[in-house]
Structures are given as C-alpha cells and as structure tokens.
Amino acid sequence: MAEEGQEVKLLGSWYSPFVFRVRWALKLKGIQYEYIEQDLNNKSSLLLHYNPINKKVPVMIHGGKPIAESLVIIEYMDETWKHNPILPVDPYQKAMARFWAKFIEEKFTVARTLILDGEQQKKEVKQARDVLEILEGELKGKRFFGGDTIGFLDIVLGRIPGWLGAIEEVACIKVFDPIEYPRMKKWMDSFSELPMIKESLPPRNNLVQHFHKFRQHGRDPTTRTGFHY
C-alpha cells in the first residue's frame, strides 16, 4: 500500500482535459508531484509500461505503482489523501456525483465533432446540447456543482470552459449559447476565474492549432488510428 508521503508522478499531455482533471485535483489537495509530458504519437516506454492496457494519459504513479483513468485516479486521491475531499462525503451525494460523472463521460463526447461531418456531426452537437440543458437544470441556484466551492463534478466538467470554444471554432459548430444556458455561463465564468484554473488552462490558440491537426488526421481513415486528442 502506497503512503501519503511517497513520490507522485503524473504522465500527461498538455492538451488533454482528462490530465487537467488530475492536475486540478492535485492542486486542490496541495500535493507535490513530478509531471512528465508524453508524446501520444510516439509513446514512451514509460507510458507503455505503466498503462499497457489503454496506453493513454493521465497515469499517476504513486510509490512506483500506476493508476490510470482520470476518475479512478481522483477517487484514489480522495482515499489516499483525506484532506480537502473532492467527492462528497455523504454516500448518497457521492453516488449522485459519480452518476453525473458517468453520464457526462458517456454523453458529452463533443470532441468527436472534430472528425465528423454532416448528419453524424449534427447528432453529436444535439447530444452535447441535450447534456448542457440537463446540467443547466442541475445547477439550480448553486455557484458551482460542488456548492460554494468546486468539487468533483466541476473538475469533471472543466473541459467546457477550457476546450469547448476551441472545438467549436475548429469544427465550425455552435454548441454553447450563453443565452440558452445562463446558469452554465455563470458557472463557466466563475470556474475560469479561479486562480488555479486561470493560470493552468492551455492557451486557446495552441488548442486550436492542435485540433486542426487532429481534424486533418481524424478525417483520413488511414491516419486516424493512433492519433490522439
């Protein structure tokens, strides 16, 4: 069993919103760690060794042992470093947070619009908007999904403030209308203004450039496999 004080490493990539979930969680708990940037188009032996199943980031290595999958990592963190809990403490509230996270993971797959066209792209956009509408309802009178301070769901949804704009730009779609989703708009602003978020988000231009490349490769079936977003 790894202990609190043991060394923490994080394998990540600068553009992955999943990696950012873990980085924000680490920041919230004030945990020191070594960040190791990965090139997902030229995978390191380190990554292949520690995550041979998915070969993806993020991977946390704690006391030499790997943990993969962003949400699994965050649950692990809450159980290992018990201060500043990210998930609710009450079992029912925790179950609700986990349910919403699963729903978002499954249904908010808007990045696919980067490599889809026509009807398929329209379907993906509609699905994203349906999710936003449901989330709009869930925010009812709360500043953050976690209440007065950010919690698990806010972290899970962090890719909306940071990434959605760039995706919309490159895929030439409109998903987020601030007039249709006023609570979500407020949430996005509050979230983005938090110092720890503001100083960490990747520059939009860099993301746009990266997504253009992804879109190019993704729409060509011969190069699609292995090119990572």
Next chain:
Amino acid sequence: MSGTDLKLLGTKESLFTYRIVWALKLKGIEYEFVEEDLFNKSPLLLESNPIYKKVPVLIHGGKPISESLVILDYIDETWKNNPILSTDPQERAYARFWAKFVDEKFYEASIKAFFLTGEDQAKGVESIAEALQFLEGEIAGKKKFFFGGEAIGFLDIVVGWIAHWFQFVEEVGGFKVMDSMKYPAFDSWTKNFLEVPVIKENLPPHEELRRVFQGFQQMGLAAVGAKE
C-alpha cells in the same frame, strides 16, 4: 422484516440487475425486488431514472441510485459488513479500472459481435478476444478470484456476467470466442465463480436467457436502448 425501505427495480434477465442482487445477497440485506417491463416502463422507473430510464435502480429510503457500478459502491459504503471492495486505495483503484475496462471494451465489443455481421462482426470478435486476453493475464496466478482470495468481490461481480450470460451472446449472435484452452485461468475462474452459493442460487435459467437474446437479435440495435 421486509425491506420496504429498500427497493431494487430490475428484470429477471438483466445482467446489470444481477450485480446488485448478488451484492445485496452477499451482505444479507433485505430488499423488495420490483420486476420491470422494459417495453412498458413503470412510472416509478421513469421517475427514479429519468436520464437513462434503465434498470437497475436502487431506491433507498425513497432516494434512487442508478448505474450498476455506482450502486455497488453505494451498497459497500452504506452496509459495511462483508465488504466487496478492499480498504486499500490501490486495490480499489485496480478494481475500478478493470470494471470500467470490462463495461466499456468487453461489453461494447460484445454488442458489436452480437448485432453485426461479416467484417464488422469479425472486428467485434477480435476486440473481445483482445479484452479476454487481458483478463486472462489478470486472473492467471491468482488463487481463485480477482483479488487472490477465497471470497468474491467487486470485480468478480462486475465480470460475473461473462460466466453465465456470454455463452448466449455467442450462441445467438453466431460467433465463438470463449475457449478453455486459450483462456485456462479465466475458465477456472468461471467455474469457481458459478460454484459460489449466492451466485449459484441467483442466476436466470438458460432457456430464459436464450429466449431474451433471441428477442434482442430480432429487434436489432434498437434493443440496446430498451435493454438493461
């Protein structure tokens, strides 16, 4: 004492529902089972799981919880006897990682292989074989169950459907992947799992499963929306 404070909405063939049945029985928890007709969903189901409208749903003291893995976690956190998850965070992370893997890679590949034909089916079958190889690697060398112990836990419960339901996915879907020679450790695990009393006494009959899968095949991919 009846468990009117605890209800489980499910069906008698749903592999996801059985995960919850097994967990509740392992912990000796009383509950009321409410059989749902997935082609004619009850107001209670629609109210309790408005997002997905699927089973299983656990309703505890009037509060609903959906998604089998979320429900399993909730049960373990609420009734602390006979734990199904380890107390060690790394072992818990391991169980959660593999549960996600099974529910995504293995399950989705199974859907492909079951409903599709030709090249697409072959691709699905290949993905299943890959996933099975990984599972084989994980269970090989362990004493009996996924955590190397004598008692089943979270991951065994999540993988459990493969021990009983999967043969009908193959039979009705018209493909074969499971092979006791290629996956001997997994085969042993299957036999051990099905011998556990709580499991043995809580499995849908073969004929029922065969009938249900034949029904799904007729419906085509639309069935996936209605089912489990």
